[in-house]
Amino acid sequence: MSILVIAEHDNAVLKAATLNTVAAAQAIGGDIDLLVAGSGCGAVAEAGARLAGVGRVLVADAGHYAEHGAENLAALVVARAGGYSHILAPASTFGKNLLPRVAATLDVAQISDIIAVESADTFKRPIYAGNAIATVQSADPVKLITVRTTAFEAVGEGGSAAVEAIDAAADTGLSALVGRELTKSERPELGAASVIVSGGRGVGSSENYHALLEPLADKLGAALGASRAAVDAGYVPNDYQVGQTGKIVAPQLYVAVGISGAIQHLAGMKDSKVIVAINKDEEAPIFQVADYGLVADLFEAVPALTAALG
Structure with missing residues (x-):
């Protein structure tokens, strides 16, 4: 079997999600190729070549791949799909944007968000918000799979x-990036952080969120997160x-502050x-999954915790 893993990167750095996706490919078994499509992405290709388990790195370097638009990337993947039994991408915004277009063009079913590999054609994936696990078997000639990266240990x-240069597919001209607004932070990336402080x-308020949680996150070297309710209320991006x-x-x-646990x-x-939960409602569902729960006023508990950390 031959497996194609589509690398997620920013043209300079290989994203951590790719390492977990390669681990999933190793669990399937077979020869693994890593596709790096971008513009000026030589450093990414070199990083990919150093990953354990990767046999070949295919590099498509062209200007119309600079922003990783799904239309152009999908055309490239479809053009390279022949000969591969599996095509994998992270179940991130990148993978969710790209792979459905590839699956539709190839007329195969996508297997989304796998958390385990049973065999080369059988996989486990969560359904109903993770309350049930479905075992899915595919008879398609090529399996299109997105990988829940938290379920697989990153390869080293x-x-x-x-490293092999390949021809870029033609620019489809179907879309163009008009602008990008980025939230910049010195803290770890949320998806790859080992410690996360989240507010609900x-x-x-936004002022309370930053005043309470940022000092705690700084003490812990943590990334900041939030519940959907906090985001919808405009507390954070x-x-x-x-x-x-x-x-x-x-x-x-994971420290959950003022999050009920929907x-x-x-x-x-x-x-x-x-999981550490701080909430004044002792009936909050978050306490059902928490390893440590503190029923307290977060406006008193969080500053006290931050002070206790020195």
């Missing part, structure tokens, strides 16, 4: 794959959102290694 370095509706419609995370430590939020963080 140690490989020495060959209970923090009350959308890219802070953890949950079924946000980012799926599984850090070593099922959509739990679906995005319940695989965290240690």
Whole structure:
């Protein structure tokens, strides 16, 4: 079997999600090719070549791949699909944007958000916000799969794959990036952080969110997250959102402050290694998944916790 993993990157750095996706490809078994499509992405290709398990890195370097538009990337993947039994991408915004277009063009069913590999044609994936696990078997000639990256340990370095330049597909001209607004932070990236401090509706306002949670996050070296309710209320930007419609995370430590624990939020963080919940409502659903729960006023508890951390 030959497996194609589509690398997620920013033309300079290989995103951590790619390492987890390669791990899923290893669990399937077979020869693994890594596709790096971008503009000026030589450093990404070199990083990909060092990944354990990768046999070959295919590099498509062209200006119309600079912003990773799904239309152009899908055309490239479809053109390269022949000969591969599996095509994998992370179940991130990148993968969710790209792979459905590829699946539709190839007329095969996509298998989304897998968390385990049973065999080369059988996979496990969560449904109903993670309350049930479906075992899915595919008879399609090529399996299109997105990988829940928190379910697979990232591969390490140690490989020495060959790097091969390939021809870019023609520019489809179907879309163009007009602008991009980025939230810049010195803190770890939310999706890859080992410690996350999240706030919910209970923090009350954007001012309270930043005043209470930023000092705690600084002490812990943590990324900041939020529930959908906090995002919808305008406390923080959308890219802070953890949950079924946000980012799926599984850090070593997840601190939930003023989050009641709606099922959509739990679906995005319940695989965290240690969960600490602070909420004044002792009946809050978050306490059902928390390893440590503190029933207290967060406006008193969080400053006290931050002070205790020195």
